[in-house]
Amino acid sequence: MTTNNVHDWLNEHGDYLYRFALARLRDPHQAEDVVQETFMAVIKSNNFAEQSSPRTWLTGILKHKIIDLMRKSSREMAASDLMSDQDANMDEFFDDKGAWADKPKVWDAPESALEQKQFFKVLQSCIDKIPAKLATLFVMRDVHETDNEEICKELNITTTNAWVMLYRARMGIRKCLEINWTGNHKQ
């Protein structure tokens, strides 16, 4: 790649790539880092196929950088985080007979744009409260970009580990929302 090309692309697509990464990683510094790595990969590469649009091509590289980052952080994950069996650490949610400790309530969908905005804020703070690796896995999975098989392959975890982690993430986030999103709960 010529340096000129890459500089043009940085000006033209840098903001978009940053938003794309931020939407998935939700950490400004990590988002900046993967965008930087993307452009470093680009300048060393000669594989740009003229028939594809630069943005599509750059986004493809960025996606891989995001997955690389996830893989690295999953390696740092304590073995106990990954290996525990399906019933572990769920005691706070259920009583000893397996019934809900706090009965799930009916949620009303946020109606106005303002409510929506407030809801996103609360949701984000709830995602930030659960362990970072669970949060990333949850977001990667639920923006429907990565299917289960790919997650397991990329993160080198078993299907069981993946669903246990996703289950934990969902349980944690929904409980936090139930406590903090007070938008017209009905009992």
Place this chain on the structure above:
Amino acid sequence: MMNCKQASQLISQDVDNLLSTRERFALKFHLLICKYCSRFSQQLKALHVAITGMSKSIEDDTSIKLPSEAKQKIVKSLESEK
């Protein structure tokens, strides 16, 4: 009989299409008689819609830009690669 703890695990797995026909059937039955697990199931669906919407709203928010210091840093790294 399945309890709510077991049902909640199946509900989460169902989001990821991991249930066998038999498990799906057993879960359906539990959901028919348990309003709390039905709510939990609704909540996971709502959560999915919300998280997709939130990511989309970040991705589409053109007021969010790559910070200029970060951009400078990238330009510098690119220069040193030459």
